[in-house]
Amino acid sequence: MSGVKEISESLREWERIAAHSHITGLGLEGLKxxxxxxxxxxxxxxxxxxxIVVRLIKEGKFAGRAVLLAGPPGTGKTAIATAIARELGRDVPFVPLAASEIFSADIKKTEFLMQTLRKAIGARIHEVRxxxxxxxxxxxxxxxxxxxxPYQQIPAGAxxxxxxxxxxxxxxxxxxxATQLIQQGIETGDIVQIDPEGGRIVKLGKSRKSVEEKKVDLSTSQVLDVPNGNVLKEKEFVYPVTLYALDMAAARRGGDIFSIFFGGRESKEIEPETRREVDEYxxxxxxxxxxxxxxxxxxxxxxxxxxIETFAFLNRALEQELAPIIIFATNRGFSTVRGTDMRAPHGMPLDLLDRLLIINTKPYGRDEIRKILEIRAEAEKIPISKEAMEYLTEIGVNTSLRYAVQLVAPAFELAKERKSDxxxxxxxxxVERLFVDVKKSVEYLREYEKQFLDL
Known part of the structure; x- marks a missing residue:
């Protein structure tokens, strides 16, 4: 049977379009x-x-502080947090967390939070070799x-x-x-780095001259100029890590002698002494x-x-010397602080609220809802007629933006079923009749309340 098969043109690559995958930044010009x-x-x-918060973070002037994004549901709080992450870039750690995850973890809340905070503190370690x-x-x-x-030959040196x-x-x-030379297929004309202390060879690419002489396949090789200066030189290497990764490495080194032979059980909690050693290092x-x-x-x-216990822990954590920036998000108004009988704004203790920079988000207007729907449709590559877009906008105004956005994909499936492009x-x-919004669902619940199970 042939090992080559044709792929039908009708098969499309599967893509997952996340809720905020279209966001690439905050959309600022300067700070405007x-x-x-x-x-x-x-x-x-x-x-x-x-x-402004992003700029302060990049300048290192915001460590140990916190922000609260507060606004009604569907007003872009998570979108703004996602945009902040995009603006910060890959070098700055960004750790998203739903509050419910803290209580579903199989370790203590405080340990889970501490590990999360340590994951959000990065370090660039420079080493000259x-x-x-x-x-x-x-x-x-x-x-x-x-x-x-004896009939088999192995590399002994080079x-x-x-x-x-x-x-x-x-x-x-x-x-x-010698084994690395064979494994990497290193030959004349290659540009290499040899690290005698680290015991490794890195093949960087092909020299430009050798490519011209040998007509090398450039699809698998990078063309480089021959380095100048001395062959033996000092070079700086940068290793990006997080404090959590260093904690884990230090914790593994601290195992007893039996764990070397029998593996042992890896502890899910890290000792405070281990963290102190890492911090000092x-x-x-x-x-x-x-x-x-x-x-x-x-x-x-x-x-x-x-x-209240978690809030108290985070409040103290913000005062530590090595602390990340914490961004809270909530859609709650006045509510009870869990673990107490105290009602407070956003369900947060007043002493913590007092030290937060609070950013409010407001409900979207009609034109903004229409534009968001257009952007989402474009991101999902779904064509929508002008009349349908106006109708979706009206739904978003009368119900919620989220509901309107969620109707787009089912409507497109129906359109394809009806041979419409x-x-x-x-x-x-x-599809609006098939998938009801929250208000209609509440009305339905009230109408048939007696027929629902009551626990």
Missing amino acids: AKPVASGMVGQVEAREAAG KIYEGEVKEVSIEKAPHPYN TIKIATTDESKRLTMDQSF VKTLVQEGRCELLPGVVFIDECSMLD RIEKDHVSY
Whole structure:
């Protein structure tokens, strides 16, 4: 049977469109928000406030502080938090967390929170190492009989000559390096880095001259100029890690002798002493100029679900020397603080609220709802007629933006079933009857309340 099959043109690559996958940033010009930009619509004041927070975070002037995004449901709180993460970039850790996760974890709440906070504190560790770097001019692998099979040859060592534009050196290598040379297929014309202390060889690419001479397949190789200067040189390497990763590494090293042989059970909780050792190690690196700290962001959604113990822990955590930025989000008004009989704004203790920068989000207007629907439809590659878009906008105004957005995908499925290449008003009207909004669901519940089970 042939190992080659044709793929039907009708098969499409499956893509998951997340709720905020279209957002690429806060949509700011300087600190001024554009009405529509980077997937964001409206919420101008909230986005500008978030932009100031982002700038402070990048400048390292916001560590140990917290923000509260407060507004009714469907007003873009999670969208703003997502945009903040996009603006911060990959270097700054961003750890999203739903408050309910804290109570479903199989470790203590305080330990779960501490691990989360440590995941949001990044560190760039700089290390200067002496390496050999240059173009491979000659390579020779020495082989010897296998100790258990004399008819089989294995690498025993190697000799390699590498050169820069200024000098060349011939190096002898042991078995481990020789094995790496074979595994990576290193040959003359390759640009390599050899780390004698770390015991590794890295193939960087092909020299431009060798590519021109040998006509190498460029699809699998990067073309580089031959390095200049000395073959043996000092080079700085940067290792991005989080404090949590360092905690885990330190905790594993602290196992007893039996865990080496029998594996043992990995502890899910990290001892405070281990964290203190890691902190001291990182502080030493910072003082020596070998490390940069990157306080990241913990985004806690549904923060009204937190209890008084958790709030107290987070309040204290913000005062620690190594603390990330915490962004809370809530759609609650006055409610009871869990674990107490005290009613407070947003269900949060007043002493914590007093130290937060609070950013309010407001309900979207008609034009903003229409624009958000257009952006979502474009992100999901769903064509919608003008009449259908107006009808969806009306639904969003009268019910909620979320409900209107959720009707788009079912309406498109119906459109395809009816052999239409776009959503029409009657498609939206039909799925609106099938999938009811919250208000209609409440009315239904009241009408048939006696027939529902009452626990």
